[in-house]
Amino acid sequence: MYGAGDVRVENVPDPALQEPTDALVRVLRSCICGSDLWPYGSMPASEKGRRVGHEFLGVVEDVGADASGLKAGDVVVAPFVWADNTCDFCAEGLQTSCRHGGQWGVDGVDGGQGEAVRVPQAQGTLVKLPVAEDSALLPSLLTLSDVFCTGHHAAVSAGVSPRTTVTVIGDGAVGLSAVLAAKRLGAERILLMGRHKDRTDLGREFGATDVIAERGDEGIARIRELTGGDGTHTVLECVGTRHAIEMALGVARDGGVVSRVGAPQYTEVPMDFGTLMRNITLTGGVAPARAYIEELLPDVLDGRIDPGRVFDRTISLEDVPDGYRAMADREALKVLIRP
Amino acid sequence: MYGAGDVRVENVPDPALQEPTDALVRVLRSCICGSDLWPYGSMPASEKGRRVGHEFLGVVEDVGADASGLKAGDVVVAPFVWADNTCDFCAEGLQTSCRHGGQWGVDGVDGGQGEAVRVPQAQGTLVKLPVAEDSALLPSLLTLSDVFCTGHHAAVSAGVSPRTTVTVIGDGAVGLSAVLAAKRLGAERILLMGRHKDRTDLGREFGATDVIAERGDEGIARIRELTGGDGTHTVLECVGTRHAIEMALGVARDGGVVSRVGAPQYTEVPMDFGTLMRNITLTGGVAPARAYIEELLPDVLDGRIDPGRVFDRTISLEDVPDGYRAMADREALKVLIRP
Numbered sequence: 001m002y003g004a005g006d007v008r009v010e011n012v013p014d015p016a017l018q019e020p021t022d023a024l025v026r027v028l029r030s031c032i033c034g035s036d037l038w039p040y041g042s043m044p045a046s047e048k049g050r051r052v053g054h055e056f057l058g059v060v061e062d063v064g065a066d067a068s069g070l071k072a073g074d075v076v077v078a079p080f081v082w083a084d085n086t087c088d089f090c091a092e093g094l095q096t097s098c099r100h101g102g103q104w105g106v107d108g109v110d111g112g113q114g115e116a117v118r119v120p121q122a123q124g125t126l127v128k129l130p131v132a133e134d135s136a137l138l139p140s141l142l143t144l145s146d147v148f149c150t151g152h153h154a155a156v157s158a159g160v161s162p163r164t165t166v167t168v169i170g171d172g173a174v175g176l177s178a179v180l181a182a183k184r185l186g187a188e189r190i191l192l193m194g195r196h197k198d199r200t201d202l203g204r205e206f207g208a209t210d211v212i213a214e215r216g217d218e219g220i221a222r223i224r225e226l227t228g229g230d231g232t233h234t235v236l237e238c239v240g241t242r243h244a245i246e247m248a249l250g251v252a253r254d255g256g257v258v259s260r261v262g263a264p265q266y267t268e269v270p271m272d273f274g275t276l277m278r279n280i281t282l283t284g285g286v287a288p289a290r291a292y293i294e295e296l297l298p299d300v301l302d303g304r305i306d307p308g309r310v311f312d313r314t315i316s317l318e319d320v321p322d323g324y325r326a327m328a329d330r331e332a333l334k335v336l337i338r339p
Numbered sequence: 340m341y342g343a344g345d346v347r348v349e350n351v352p353d354p355a356l357q358e359p360t361d362a363l364v365r366v367l368r369s370c371i372c373g374s375d376l377w378p379y380g381s382m383p384a385s386e387k388g389r390r391v392g393h394e395f396l397g398v399v400e401d402v403g404a405d406a407s408g409l410k411a412g413d414v415v416v417a418p419f420v421w422a423d424n425t426c427d428f429c430a431e432g433l434q435t436s437c438r439h440g441g442q443w444g445v446d447g448v449d450g451g452q453g454e455a456v457r458v459p460q461a462q463g464t465l466v467k468l469p470v471a472e473d474s475a476l477l478p479s480l481l482t483l484s485d486v487f488c489t490g491h492h493a494a495v496s497a498g499v500s501p502r503t504t505v506t507v508i509g510d511g512a513v514g515l516s517a518v519l520a521a522k523r524l525g526a527e528r529i530l531l532m533g534r535h536k537d538r539t540d541l542g543r544e545f546g547a548t549d550v551i552a553e554r555g556d557e558g559i560a561r562i563r564e565l566t567g568g569d570g571t572h573t574v575l576e577c578v579g580t581r582h583a584i585e586m587a588l589g590v591a592r593d594g595g596v597v598s599r600v601g602a603p604q605y606t607e608v609p610m611d612f613g614t615l616m617r618n619i620t621l622t623g624g625v626a627p628a629r630a631y632i633e634e635l636l637p638d639v640l641d642g643r644i645d646p647g648r649v650f651d652r653t654i655s656l657e658d659v660p661d662g663y664r665a666m667a668d669r670e671a672l673k674v675l676i677r678p
Contacts, residue, residue: 267609
């Protein structure tokens with residue numbers, strides 16, 4: 001990515017092992033994230049550009065001496081940050097704050113939207129998948145890299161359970177994943193705020209019981225009308241705008257929890273005297289996907305959930321620039337890449 | 340209170356039962372709250388004025404027909420909002436959002452800083468105390484009305500336990516109560532931010548292991564220095580200023596919780612991209628004291644905790660205006676009133 005609207009497919013040097021803890025992974029599937037659209041919309045022009053992509057699964061091609069447990073031929077998924085999975089933060093399930101971890105696409109690490117990736121801290125980062133390279137489950141397994149785990153993180157952080165009502169704000173891939181995650185955690189009432197019918201239709205299939213097209217004060221009033229005036233116990237904010245976080249606080253029931261996973265395009269949140277009197281909690285954050293993959297994997301393998309349905313377009317590497325355009329124009333919900 | 344700096348002691352009509360759910364309580368002890376100092380500092384002048392005081396304990400003098408379980412002569416404590424203690428919010432322990440509750444000093448309900456109070460929803464609101472009218476425990480029992488329960492709420496909401504490090508911001512009566520509450524919940528490392536030595540000395544006796552006099556960026560740097568660079572798992576914000584909430588976010592460890600109980604003098608909190616990446620939770624609120632009284636009462640009765648030590652001055656009703664002045668001038672930490 002060289003700037004807003006400027007994504008180019010280029011030849012770069014083949015990655016190679018650098019550290020004994022590295023592994024080399026040939027990418028089978030990658031995808032474009034809603035969060036990639038923020039720099040796609042606003043990144044200042046850059047001569048050097050930057051690698052992009054932080055969601056991928058693939059086949060191990062080579063393994064460093066200290067990356068035990070992995071071997072060439074293993075099919076693996078990578079969470080959207082790399083981590084040693086042994087430090088105190090990782091042990092607490094917060095691999096996004098790993099003391100020896102980092103992000104894809106920066107500091108000499110490859111991005112996921114490419115043919116191959118050098119994976120640092122491979123033993124901690126990668127999770128083996130018991131499937132073949134041509135498995136029909138690859139799209140759903142790829143969502144464990146970020147998007148479904150992000151929806152799950154929103155729901156878990158909010159404390160979604162069979163006893164909680166849920167509002168999900170946003171009908172993008174994260175919002176729909178949050179609906180599916182809330183349903184999986186037993187929520188019986190899931191109110192989805194969104195206005196793209198094809199997306200909210202998938203939201204209904206994922207478990208949404210109500211769809212609210214209204215926004216702002218009208219949206220808040222509608223949610224309150226549907227919940228006896230109270231709002232919902234949990235609110236999963238899956239957009240990231242100031243507008244969305246304001247709605248989220250507005251529809252939270254007293255004592256309720258707003259969980260935010262949308263990348264904030266704001267710097268301040270209106271947590272004022274009123275939210276104090278109502279004991280509103282604001283939680284969530286960037287999802288430690290690595291902490292959730294083993295737990296969610298069996299449900300994907302057994303077909304109990306099919307989070308890969310958020311992909312509605314598949315492209316090759318050459319078409320990645322058009323994939324960005326299609327997602328930015330809302331022509332596509334989420335774009336799968338087959339290198 | 341007729342305006343900033345203008346508190347008057349006046350004769351008002353004696354309260355009487357109005358509803359069958361009422362009780363009439365003669366006040367034995369009341370006190371001035373740090374939150375009373377906000378209107379004392381800024382309330383616009385008013386001809387009518389308003390009743391003040393929301394912390395009191397006393398003796399039941401008369402009971403309505405539907406306030407069962409209470410009888411004349413009972414010594415009782417009132418939490419700082421009244422509530423039916425039976426609605427769904429109360430059942431969840433959020434009596435501050437009771438569907439049939441309300442605040443002291445407004446809408447025809449008396450304030451606690453007076454000789455007697457008509458208590459609405461008396462059966463749900465009042466908690467009987469197994470002590471005599473002249474018990475030496477009255478000051479500590481009075482803190483169950485608000486200040487100690489508020490510190491406890493901060494600690495409970497933050498998830499304080501033997502496994503969490505704690506920062507307490509503020510050496511006022513709520514901050515010191517939060518220290519005592521954190522200690523009671525098993526915290527072994529409690530860092531108290533405050534700069535009034537007589538107060539932080541009491542904080543050390545309540546359980547603070549470190550006292551940090553620095554503020555702002557220096558205060559944040561000091562806490563990080565004392566915690567290996569990480570900050571603490573939990574942060575109890577007991578002041579209410581923008582300055583304090585910024586410090587609170589700055590000293591929270593990744594994945595940590597900031598619990599706020601200081602009455603916010605701000606409307607916006609900087610929960611930006613950085614706090615999302617660090618998975619910081621912002622929780623807390625006005626304390627549902629009623630939910631905690633039964634749990635905390637045995638520790639006060641047995642003398643295991645002595646939260647009444649936050650009172651460092653005792654006055655009569657006539658001296659209430661000077662009591663406000665003394666607290667506002669920081670001459671007194673917290674003022675006990677003996678009508």
